[in-house]
Amino acid sequence: MTTTDWLTDIALVLVVFRQLREGRLDLKTFLIPLAIVAFVAQSYLTSIPTAGNDLVLVGALVAAGAVLGVAGGIYTRIRVSGEHLLIKAGFVSAALWVLGMGARMGFQVWVDHGGASTVARFSATHDITTADAWVAAFVLMAVTEVVTRVATIFIRSRMVAARRRQVAAPETYAAVRTLDRTV
Numbered sequence: 001m002t003t004t005d006w007l008t009d010i011a012l013v014l015v016v017f018r019q020l021r022e023g024r025l026d027l028k029t030f031l032i033p034l035a036i037v038a039f040v041a042q043s044y045l046t047s048i049p050t051a052g053n054d055l056v057l058v059g060a061l062v063a064a065g066a067v068l069g070v071a072g073g074i075y076t077r078i079r080v081s082g083e084h085l086l087i088k089a090g091f092v093s094a095a096l097w098v099l100g101m102g103a104r105m106g107f108q109v110w111v112d113h114g115g116a117s118t119v120a121r122f123s124a125t126h127d128i129t130t131a132d133a134w135v136a137a138f139v140l141m142a143v144t145e146v147v148t149r150v151a152t153i154f155i156r157s158r159m160v161a162a163r164r165r166q167v168a169a170p171e172t173y174a175a176v177r178t179l180d181r182t183v
Contacts, residue, residue, distance in 0.1 A: 104138050
């Protein structure tokens with residue numbers, strides 16, 4: 001692993017640790033992780049191999065990234081405080097994030113330190129044609145995990161904000177419901 005590999009992997013892990021302490025949900029909450037994975041994708045994703053079972057590998061890891069991302073977003077607490085939304089990653093959210101990011105780092109370290117022959121045998125047995133398939137699968141897993149986690153948090157934050165507005169002005173919503181029935 002290069003220094004850049006370590007720094008980007010560590011930066012992605014630190015993103016969620018930053019959220020272990022409750023803080024304001026703002027644009028940085030969304031932009032920082034998206035910028036990091038955009039950099040990773042631009043740096044490492046040169047192609048998506050489609051021969052053999054390469055797409056099966058990519059699809060399996062993308063699906064794993066989606067599950068980890070959505071679950072991480074669901075297990076992130078979002079609450080209202082005054083005029084602001086606050087966010088805090090819970091234990092489950094942090095554990096899922098570290099599991100996903102750590103698995104990729106661990107795989108890369110393992111391959112670099114003796115696991116390459118095992119991966120080559122597995123690839124040959126399962127018709128995975130190139131090392132680029134593994135790179136694409138893990139990069140797309142990371143991108144998917146980040147995008148789905150951020151999207152889940154965004155959707156949940158809009159739901160919390162809408163509930164807050166509804167509680168703040170129930171008479172307005174009652175009038176709208178009455179109008180809906182007359183149509």
